[in-house]
Amino acid sequence: MLGNRAVAYKGPGEVDVIDIDYPTFELKDGPGVNPANVGREVRHGAILKTVSTNICGSDQHMVRGRTTAPKDLVLGHEITGEVVETGPDVEFIKVGDIVSVPFNIACGRCRNCKEQKTGICLNVNPDRPGSAYGYVDMGGWVGGQADYVLVPYADWNLLKFPDRDQALEKILDLTMLSDIFPTGFHGAKTAGVGVGSTVYIAGAGPVGLAAAASAQLLGAAVVIVGDLNESRLAQARSFGCETIDVSKGDPASQIEQLLGVPEVDCGVDAVGFEAHGYGEDAAAEAPATVLNSLMGLTAAGGALGIPGLYVTGDPGGVDEAAKVGSLSLRFGLGWAKSHAFTTGQCPVMKYNRQLMMAILHDKVQIAKAVNAQPISLEDAPRGYAEFDAGAATKYVLNPHGYLNA
Structure with missing residues (x-):
């Protein structure tokens, strides 16, 4: 079994890199997981090897202690990855695909999803409409500031980049498609x-x-x-x-x-x-x-x-x-x-494909605009501290070295 490292909230002003379980196709109990979601089977999911995962201002609110986030909550809702395993109900997403993960978790089946309101999906958070990875009160789906992460409803949620080599060439721009x-x-x-x-x-x-x-x-x-x-x-x-x-x-x-x-x-x-x-x-x-x-x-x-x-x-x-x-x-x-x-969460899937095409065809340089800087997963505590101090930088975690080239 492969190991898995992740960035976790430890208390106001503190994050650390910890060891967590490798993902499986079942949602297990843990910090912040809604009890009604424990044991939920995710046959429709995919396990990703994280290509890049970004530190977000929304994460920073939790780290400052400005929410009710529990200790050891695994952070991270801005995720780009390579598919390494798919559940038995996944039909179209394949191992080896490079994909962007919308930060909103959506089922693709409910009324709101069918109306492009994926930020307020009715089926992924037992407490209220809307869910996200690694975020307080969002159902307890494990965050993506990690080596590996589980994504449910993979055929619906994942945006596959059409050409692997082109995607990796522009990956610092494409990583911004998950959220900001x-x-x-x-x-x-x-x-x-x-x-x-x-x-x-x-x-x-x-x-x-x-x-x-x-x-x-x-x-x-x-x-x-x-x-x-x-x-x-x-x-x-x-x-x-x-x-x-x-x-x-x-x-x-x-x-x-x-x-x-x-x-x-x-x-x-x-x-x-x-x-x-x-x-x-x-x-x-x-x-x-x-x-x-x-x-x-x-x-x-x-x-x-x-x-x-x-x-x-x-x-x-x-x-x-x-x-x-x-x-x-x-x-x-x-x-x-x-x-x-x-107001409310952006319905990422309403825009992400069009914005992907704008990036791939050089209509926008979003990584340059937000001053994106790759750092290692181990450097996440430094990234959080510098971002909190006002650095004009979008820190992008690079767990497996995809961004080194």
Whole structure:
């Protein structure tokens, strides 16, 4: 039996590489596994040898202790892999295929999946619609920051790359298809970005940078990215974005300096529930700041794409309301301006094939946009620490050396 190493949450601010069981076609008990999922047979699954698996800002929320994640939860929902074994019910996916794994786990059979709402599949999480690998309250499917990982409903979930050699040549870009590229694209698309749009993206982390690259791909005339972190703003400028430092004051007034008016056509929240204020309040956490700001600076009739993560349980929330995900929003303003809002997990399968083709045919360089850097699995604790400290880097774990070439 092959061994299996994985990155696990050990407590607030701490991750470690531990030994775990090699995957089987049955979901076993373990940290975070929903009791109703224990013993679940996965005859429709595939076991992957991990090609690459990325550290995500959503993982960082857990590692900071801002969720109810249990100790030893295996992390990782951004997975690209090589199929090494398939279950007896898998028909089309074959051993040797190089594949992207959508972070949403979806059955392909329920009403929501059939309507392309794969982020809220009804059959994979006994607690509520929607599931993901290695994430708190998502059903307990083991994370992919590991040597090997099990993927259920393989024929449905896995996006096979059409040419192995071409895929491995562009693997650092293709690894972004599991989450942040579709998520950023979803944020831009649901904000209504199109040819000639002016766009403000709050947050210059990897999802915000992916949203910015997506807005350019969709034909935006001006893409403005706001953040408190100068190195991340510099990364946004590196591929043609305008930037504003929200520590210097109200984003709307800075947008007016760029556009001549204090508003944009489209707004994207790529920050989520750990948002801070702006100007003199930039040091203080204020979870509703970004949403309220976006309602203020998005033109009447515009839309807000909200790929930034919001949670129903936050032990570190600034007040009792925030601890249960209740925020003080200026919803009346958004209503008065006829804004549209799109929230929730990105339905990755709605976009990943098209974005794969854009990568394979050199229409976008997403790895360059988000400053992707491969590191070893053993270096994951360092990657988490540097990312948490504000590094303008998308860390990509490389357990088996596929990215070395």
